Amino acid sequence: MKTLLLSGLVLLACAPMTNEAFAQSTVTETFYAIPPMERKVGHQYREDLDAIWLEMQRGDTDSADERLEPVLAYCEAQHRQGLRLVSVATVQEYEQYMAENADGEPTEWIDVACPMAYKLKGFLLAGAKDNAEAIRWLDKAIALAPYFADAHVERGFALGQSGNLDGALAAYQRALALANEHPSAAHAKPLALRGTGWVLVEMGDLDGAQHAYEASLEVDPGSNLAKSELEYIAQLRKAGR
Template sequence: MTSPSLTDIESADVDKVDAALQSITSSRLDEAETLLLGVIANTPSDYANTEETGDVISIKFWDETTFIHYVTWEKHHGRANKTIKWLSNAYPRAYFHMGFLCVKHQQFDKAIEYLEKGQALEPKNPKFSCEKAKALVSEGRKEEALALYGQITEISAYVSAHDLAIALRGRGFVLIEMGDLDNAELAFQSSLKIESDNEVALNELSYINHLRQGGAASSTETILSTSLDLSNCRVCGQPFDEGVVVSFKGSPVSICQQCQQHLTKKWWQFWK
């Protein structure tokens, strides 16, 4: 019997990562961890995120949103002289979500280890830096976290406006923790120039004003670089039981079975 090819193995691993996200949705975290660790064990020693053959560049994107951003950015900068093919992504995603689970379990050293290994596979992806910064803040390593957020300063082929806004909000959170309210305010205001209606940034600016007026500091969580609150359907808002988990702007969102059947557009078009 013929052994499965590396392509077949990776294709199956993509499905396992998606299944792990479904397990996280249902709070079956042990099941998710088992799936992700199985995928991580299959990571090729010579893993390549990009392959170039003739006039075709094949890149392993996390979702349709990041693919569209990359293609649009390349075209806008006059670099769309080759066909760009989207391949599904397994191994960097598996490391990232294991990092997320470790943060959730307050295993911050393990989280950082997984995130660093994932970033080694995909060095230009800012999501690893943002999630690692969250783990560092939880360990009290605020200066290191601030430096990571500070590395994400501009939009590029691999950094979307949303990624930049997340990094700015993360920077603002850390600066509040460090007592630097002026620079924290600047960071949140800069993020609002990108995402003007972001409630997190608006709430934090109100909190900064509260502190300046002598209000008591509250116990707040660090910036959520990735939101995995999948308990409600993103379309109808009802509790999510069965359906699909898809990715929007790099973060998973849930769509219930009923809404999935009635979507008249591709899911991502509802939130463009």
């Protein structure tokens, strides 16, 4: 499972990955919820995304993808020449963004529903192993929502799945930085750390991977996945790898 939306809350679970020699855990795990974000232009689609999430939970990805299209079309139609769009979680984030982009360009605050819709499209495409197209939609989410750590986590998954470990590591590290900087993104910290751990195992940096997984347990002590990954690292060490 990956990052999804339910009842107006952003929910996360770890993206499964595997290793040919010793199968790294593919179980899903605890979900994390963040407080409801400010409701802005496009908030009416949150309930649609809720229904799409439930279809994904049932494994009905074709129907979910079809239902996602009108939301994507709406979000794409909001982009107009001479108007900059941004999606942030709080007034404080909006003020920060405007201070960082004080160039006088008209800017409209758009609801989290749009970057989440882009994120869900990326999720579906990554699940179908269409990683290049998944990354294109995730980049849309990142461009629209500069503090949206979830899209970086999913981007890390898609890049790792496609074999771009350096890119995956950079994506997870960016998600981690956002999680540390923005309270609205704090829920992504254990995910970013576990993603970092997975990439470092693939790179052969077992010490770094162990540190990442142990750090993830400090913020999410109940994660069975992190515990199983640490056991996996111990197996690799016993095998002399």
